[in-house]
Amino acid sequence: MLYFDHNATTPLADCARDAWLRIQAENWHNPSSPTRAAARARIRLESYHEAVAVLLGGDPTQYVFNSGATEGAHAVLAHWAKQLPPHARIAVSATEHACVLAAAGHYFPKRIDWLPHESGGLLTPASIQTAISAGAAGIVVMAANNESGVLQPWSEIATVCQCAAVPYLCDATQWLGKLPGAGLGSINAWIIASGHKFGAPKGVGLIKLPRSEPDFQKPSGGPQQNGHRAGTEDLAGIAAFTAALTQAEQKKVIWESQRLSWRDNFENSLINSLQGTQIIAKERERLWNTSLIIAPRGNQTQWVSKLDKLGALISTGSACTTAQNGPSHVLAALGLQAECAQRSLRISSGWQTSEQDWRDLLETFHKANLTIN
Amino acid sequence: MLYFDHNATTPLADCARDAWLRIQAENWHNPSSPTRAAARARIRLESYHEAVAVLLGGDPTQYVFNSGATEGAHAVLAHWAKQLPPHARIAVSATEHACVLAAAGHYFPKRIDWLPHESGGLLTPASIQTAISAGAAGIVVMAANNESGVLQPWSEIATVCQCAAVPYLCDATQWLGKLPGAGLGSINAWIIASGHKFGAPKGVGLIKLPRSEPDFQKPSGGPQQNGHRAGTEDLAGIAAFTAALTQAEQKKVIWESQRLSWRDNFENSLINSLQGTQIIAKERERLWNTSLIIAPRGNQTQWVSKLDKLGALISTGSACTTAQNGPSHVLAALGLQAECAQRSLRISSGWQTSEQDWRDLLETFHKANLTIN
Secondary structure, X not given: OEEOEOOOOOOOOHHXXXXXXXXXXXXXXXXXXOOHHHHHHXXXXXXXXXXXXXXXXXXXXXXXXXXXXXXXXXXHHHHHHHHOOOOOOEEEEOOOOHHHHHHHHXXXXXXXXXXXXXXXXXXXXXXXXXXXXXXXXXXXXXXEOOOOOEEXXXXXXXXXXXXXXXXXXXXXXXXEOOEOOOOOOOOOOEEEEEHHHOOOOOOOEEEEOOOOOOOOOOOOOOOOHHHOOOOOOOHXXXXXXXXXXXXXXXXXXXXXXXXXXXXXXXHHHHHHHOOOOEEOOXXXXXXXXXXEEEOOOOXXXXXXXXXXXXXXXXXXXXXXXXXXXXXXXXXXHOOOOHHHHOOEEEEEOOOOOOHHHHHXXXXXXXXXXXXXX | OEXXXXXXOOOOOHHHHHHHHXXXXXXXXXXXXXXXXXXXXXXXXXXXXXXXXXXXXXXXXXXXXXXXXXXXXXXXXXXXXXXXXOOOOEEEEOOOOHHHHHHHHHHOOOOEEEEOOOHHHOOOHHHHHHHHHOOOOOEEOOOEOOOOOEEOOHHHHHHHHHHXXXXXXXXXXXXXXXEOOOOOOOOOOEEEEEHHHOOOOOOOEEEEOOOOOOOOOOOOOOOOHHHOOOOOOOHHHHHHHHHHHHHHHHHHHHHHHHHHHHHHHHHHHHHHHOOOOEEOOOOOOEOOOEEEEEOOOOOHHHHHXXXXXXXXXXXXXXXXXXXXXXXXXXXXXXXXXXXXXXOEEEEEOOOOOOHHHHHHHHHHHHHHHHHOO
C-alpha cells in the first residue's frame, strides 16, 4: 500500500507503542494520588514536560498536554476572549484549519478581520504589522498549511506581535514532527499541536503557553498540570507523544532535504508527463512531504477512488472537511475557481515513505489517468 | 501490592490493551479521509457507538466519545448556559466531583442552588421536585459518589426532571463499570463518564445526549461524530473503552454481591478490631468497592504513608483534590468536622481484588496502627 495521506494521520510509531505499553504496565497510577507509585507517575509526567521543552525550547511549565489541536484552539481562543476587551477584534489567516476557524468564530463572533495574503496564501510580517496598526488585538496564523504545505514566517510574525504586545496563536499541527521544532517553544506565542500527525496516538496534543499564564483555564476542574488542564493525565499517551516527537526531530536533521527532492522530482515528473497538471503554491516554501495538485481532468472523487483501488491512498484535501460540499476553504481563499478546486488532490508522505514509493505513486497516477474520463 | 485506589484510576484491562493494539495496527487511518481504509475505520467507530448503546441503552447516535468526564462536564454545562435563559439557575448536589463543580461555577456563576441532602449525602427525588418548583432550570446529581460510594436514585431523579422538562446532568464516572449500566442510556439525562475508572486507557470518555441535540457543540471544528465532538477520533482508545466496558458489564452480573460482602466483612472487622473507626454513610446503599473510613487517630497522610510502605495503596479521598489543603468538599458537605475529616481514608477495590486481598488489607491496617501515634 502506498500511503500518501500523512497530513490526515500517521500510523503509530514503534517507539510510541513501546512507550505507551511501558507506562500502562509500570506507571498507570493516577499522578494525583498520595502514594509513592503515584509520585513516580508524577515524576514521569514532569520528565515529559522537560523532554518537550528541551526539544522545542522554553520552560517545561509552559507546556500543557491535552487531547489535541482542536481542544487547544478552543482553550486558547476562549482565554483570549476572557482576557481581551469585550469588543476586541482578532486578525486571522483565511487558510487556517477548520478547528481554528470554528473556535475563532465561536469566541470572536463578527469580530474577525481576515489577513490579506500573497500568492499561495503566504502571510508577510508587514501584513501582520498593518493589521495590528488597524487595531487587531490578536493574531492567528498557522506554521504550515495542512492542504498546500505552505510555510508561514512564524518566527518573524511572533516578533512583530511581541513588539506590539499582541498575543499570537500559531497552529503548529502540520509543522511539528516534519520540520525542526526548535524555536517554536522559545517564541512568544501560543502554540497548539496534535501528536497523531507524527506517529503518536490520536487523542494527545499540546499547548505551549507564551509565558507564565496563571489564569489559563483556572479553575476548570482538578489541579492537574498547574491547573491548566483538568482531568486525569493520559500519561501513557503523553509518553508516546514525547517518544514519537523525539524520534521525528532526529529524522529531520538527516532526512529533510533528501525527502524534499523526492517530492520535487515527483511533482516535476507529474507536470511533464500529465499535461495540464498544476501544483498549488509551487513557488513557495512548503513542507517537504506535501503536494496539492490540480489534476488536468476528472474530479477529485474519481481520482481518489481510482488511485485507492490501484493501491495508493491520497486525499482530496483536509480530512476534517472531506464530508463537506463545495471546494475547501483553503482553495477558495487562494482564489481558485470552484471548477479547478474540484480537481484538487492532496498528497502527503511520511518519514517511512521511500523514493521508490514516490516513483510507484507516479506510475499509479498514470494508470489511473487512463481510466479517468 | 494491595491496590485499593481504583476510584482514582485502574490498571489497563488486557482486553483493552488488545483492542488498542489491534486498531493501531489495522485501523489507524483517519476516519474522515476519503479512502476505503478510512471507511473501514468509520465503520469500526460506528460499531463502538452501537456496542455502547446495546450495553447502556438508547440510540448509538446519542453517544459522543471524548477525552473524559472533565471535558464532558464542561461541554454539557456550556451547552446548558447557551440554551437556558440568561438568568436561569441550576440546582447542584454539593458532593459532586471537583470537575463538575468547577464547570457549574464557570458557566453559572452565582446562579447555583445547592440541593439539600439526607445523611450520607443522599439526594431524594422529592428534594429535586422542590428545587424545580423553586425555579431550578437544570439539575446536577452524580450516580455514585467518588469518595463515599453513596448511590443516588438517578433513575427517579431523571423521571422527575423529565416530567418538569428540566435537563438533568448525571456524572456516572464512578458507576459505569462497577454497577449495571443498563438503563443509564435510556433515561432522559445527560450522562458523562471516563474509561480509566474501569480498565480503559486514560484520555477516553463519553457523553450520552438525552436525545437528538443537533446544536450540541456545533460548530466547534471538524464534523466528527455528527459535529458533536470535533477532532480526529481516537479510534484505538474508543475500541479499548468499549472492550473494557463490555468486560466490566459481564463481571457485574456474576460478581457484584460477592464483592459487596467482602467489603462489608472488611468494614465490620475493622470497626470491631480498631476501636473508634467510623465508616461514612455506612447505612446507605454504596458502591460495592468503596469504603470511606474515619480512622480513630493519627491523620490521613500518616495512614496513607504507613500503609504504602507496608504494601497497601489507598487514598485520602478524591485524587483530583489530593493536593488541596483542608478537608475534602464532600466531607465538608456531609457536615464532618475538619478534625474528623483529617483522619479520612478512601479504600476502593477493583474486580481483580480477591477476598484474600481484603483480609491482607485488614492485617496491614493493624500493622500500620501499631506505628501511628
